[in-house]
Structures are given as C-alpha cells and as structure tokens.
Amino acid sequence: MPSFTMRYSLDRTNSLQLRYRSKSSAPSVTSLQNVIDNSNPLFLSAGNPDLDQQLSHTANLRYLRTTKSGYTFIAMVGATIQQDYVADSTFVAKEDMELTPSVTLSKGAQFTRPVNMDGYYSLQSMLTYGFPIDFIRSNINLSLSANYANVPTIFDGIESKTRELNLIPKIIIGSNISNNLDFTASYSAGINKMFSSLDTATGSDYITHSASAKLGWTFFWGLTFRSTFDYIGYTGLDTGAEDYFLWNLSLGKKFLKNNAAEIRVEAFDVLKQNQAFTHSIGSNYYDYINSNVLKPYAMISFVYTIR
Incomplete structure (x- = not known):
C-alpha cells in the first residue's frame, strides 16, 4: 500500500507537512463466520x-509555527475515504421465520450481518495554540477539533447514511516548575450530534464533559506523593448515565543510586464512583452501554527506572 510524506520549511519557525497513507484491513474472524449469534433473541x-478487505485512503495537511519564546500554533485538515467498508445490513422480521433448523427469528426481531459498501468518508480538522505563563511557570494549550463521519448502512433493503459530527474544545495547563514538582489541569467537552437518513432512527445529541487534575511531588528524603482527580459528566443523555468523580492517590519512597527504584502504596477510586459508559451507532439505532468496572482497591508496587 502506498504512502507519501512531504515536509517544507518556510523558515526557522514555520513549516508545512503533507501526508498521504493507505492501508488495508482484513475482516475479523467473527465477521467472516456464518454462525448465528442468538444470545439476544431480539437482535x-x-x-x-x-x-472483502477494507481499503482506506487518508490525506492531511498540517501547518506548524513555533517560536523560541514558547509560542506554538498548529492547524490541520484531513480526510479519509474507505472502499469496501464493512457495514451493517439489518432487516426486521414481519413474521416468525426460520433462519436455521435450531434458530427462529421472531416477528419484530432484527437480524444483522456485515456487508461491503462504498460511501464511507470522514473529515478531520484541528487548531491548537500554546503559550507560556511566566508567573506560575506553566504552559497553556488551547485546542479545537472538529470531525465529521458519513457511515453507510442498509436497513430492510434500503441504503441509508448515519452521520456523526463531533466538536471537541479543550484547555490544558501544564507546569514547568521543577523536576520535583509537576501538575497538570485540563478540561474538554465532547459535543456530539448523530442522525440517520432513515426515519426509523432519530437524532442523538449530547455533550460529554471531562475535567482532570494531576499532581506529582517529590519532597524530603525521596518521598513521593501523586494524585489524579477526574470528573466525567453528561448533558443531554436520558440513559441512566450519571456524573462521577475518579480519585486516585499514591505515596512512595525512592531509593538506590540516582533514586532509580521506588516502592509505592496506591489507592484507586477512593470515592467509590467509577463507571464505564460507551455510546455506539447501529444501522438504525444508537446504543448506550454501561459496563461493570473494578471496585476501589489498593496495591503495593515496585518500580525500577533504567537510564
């Protein structure tokens, strides 16, 4: 599969990069097996x-500007096209029907199998601006990403398009104080809009909020303290997904030559709020999945760094 990369420096602080790449993706073993999965009788x-295998072609253009004083600006646009995209083909039974001697599709139930289709494409863009803040010896990065995907599907013999638009504004503050003290704080919002050309699937709009803070501190006698704090929230979802906080703590001691070794006591999910939520798109539906996660636990770990 061919690929191509070209870099051009306008001067010492400005450069352009043009990249094209292609790749093939073989279907999974599950997608190739003509075996009916009836674990859910309705689906x-x-x-x-x-x-057949999927062929994808991706091209993007990136502009980069950096200065000695720490200012950075990046702009990127790109596009992806997939040939023989592995899409869902779904039909709804109008009456009870026999798929195999041992499997019956009940009236109103759905049967889905993958097929190759053309028509998949996606567009990507990103803007990033970074600059230093001297009074707290940190750097701030502001970014905005926009992505659009057009996904072909088949429902009851009718070809349709499922479209998804994502906007992701983000801000990151990263410290540059010393080797012994480091912190990072960030916030991002994922603005999602999804809709189908079929009347049987309504649109789905929601926002995911994500905020995090991280602190690492090495103080007297090689003692270390680390803490991460994350917040995940949702707006526009009526699926039982709740906002939650995830807080992890660690206390350790460095030793040996050049503090190459460290033993830590770590505690995960101190507030007992961890969750796992995902959102996926089907040929005629939007799927919201809550999964089981690990409960709070603690462990002792030993880390040796080789330099």
Whole structure:
C-alpha cells in the first residue's frame, strides 16, 4: 500500500507537512463466520464469509509555527475515504421465520450481518495554540477539533447514511516548575450530534464533559506523593448515565543510586464512583452501554527506572 510524506520549511519557525497513507484491513474472524449469534433473541447476528478487505485512503495537511519564546500554533485538515467498508445490513422480521433448523427469528426481531459498501468518508480538522505563563511557570494549550463521519448502512433493503459530527474544545495547563514538582489541569467537552437518513432512527445529541487534575511531588528524603482527580459528566443523555468523580492517590519512597527504584502504596477510586459508559451507532439505532468496572482497591508496587 502506498504512502507519501512531504515536509517544507518556510523558515526557522514555520513549516508545512503533507501526508498521504493507505492501508488495508482484513475482516475479523467473527465477521467472516456464518454462525448465528442468538444470545439476544431480539437482535440476532451472523458473519459473512464473502466479505472483502477494507481499503482506506487518508490525506492531511498540517501547518506548524513555533517560536523560541514558547509560542506554538498548529492547524490541520484531513480526510479519509474507505472502499469496501464493512457495514451493517439489518432487516426486521414481519413474521416468525426460520433462519436455521435450531434458530427462529421472531416477528419484530432484527437480524444483522456485515456487508461491503462504498460511501464511507470522514473529515478531520484541528487548531491548537500554546503559550507560556511566566508567573506560575506553566504552559497553556488551547485546542479545537472538529470531525465529521458519513457511515453507510442498509436497513430492510434500503441504503441509508448515519452521520456523526463531533466538536471537541479543550484547555490544558501544564507546569514547568521543577523536576520535583509537576501538575497538570485540563478540561474538554465532547459535543456530539448523530442522525440517520432513515426515519426509523432519530437524532442523538449530547455533550460529554471531562475535567482532570494531576499532581506529582517529590519532597524530603525521596518521598513521593501523586494524585489524579477526574470528573466525567453528561448533558443531554436520558440513559441512566450519571456524573462521577475518579480519585486516585499514591505515596512512595525512592531509593538506590540516582533514586532509580521506588516502592509505592496506591489507592484507586477512593470515592467509590467509577463507571464505564460507551455510546455506539447501529444501522438504525444508537446504543448506550454501561459496563461493570473494578471496585476501589489498593496495591503495593515496585518500580525500577533504567537510564
């Protein structure tokens, strides 16, 4: 598969990069097996042994400006096209029907299998601006990403398009105080809009809020303290997903030559609020999944750094 990269320096602080790459992706073993999965009687599925591999072509152009005083500006635009995209083909049974001698599709249930389709494309863009703040000896980075995807599907024999638009503003403050003290604070919002060309699937708009803070401190006699604090929140979802905080702590002691070794006592999910939530797009539906996660726990770890 061909690829191409060209870099051009306008001067010492400004440069352009143009990149093209292509790749092939073979279908998974599950997607190729013509075996019916009836673990959910309302949503049956099977593989397709006639699937071909996907071919993708991606091109992007990036502009970069950096200065000796620490100012950075990056602008990027890109696009991806996929040939023989592995899409879902779904139909709804109008009456009870027999798929195999041992599997029956009930009236109103859905059966899905993968097929190759053309028409998938996505667009990406990003702006980033970074600058130093001397009075707290830190750097601030502001960024905005915008992504759009057009995903082909088939429902009841009718080709449709599922479209997704994502806007992601983000701010990061990173310290540059010393080797013994480091902190980072950030906030980002994922603004998601999804809709289908089929009347059977309504749009889905929601916002994901993510804030985090991280502190690392090495103080007297090689003692270390680390803490991470994350907040995840949702706006516009009526799925039972709740806002939550995730707080982890660590206390350690460095020793040996050049403090190459460290033993730590770490505690995870101190507030007992950890969750796992994902959102996926089907051919005629939007799926919200809450998964089980690890409960709070503590452990002792030993770390040796080789320099």
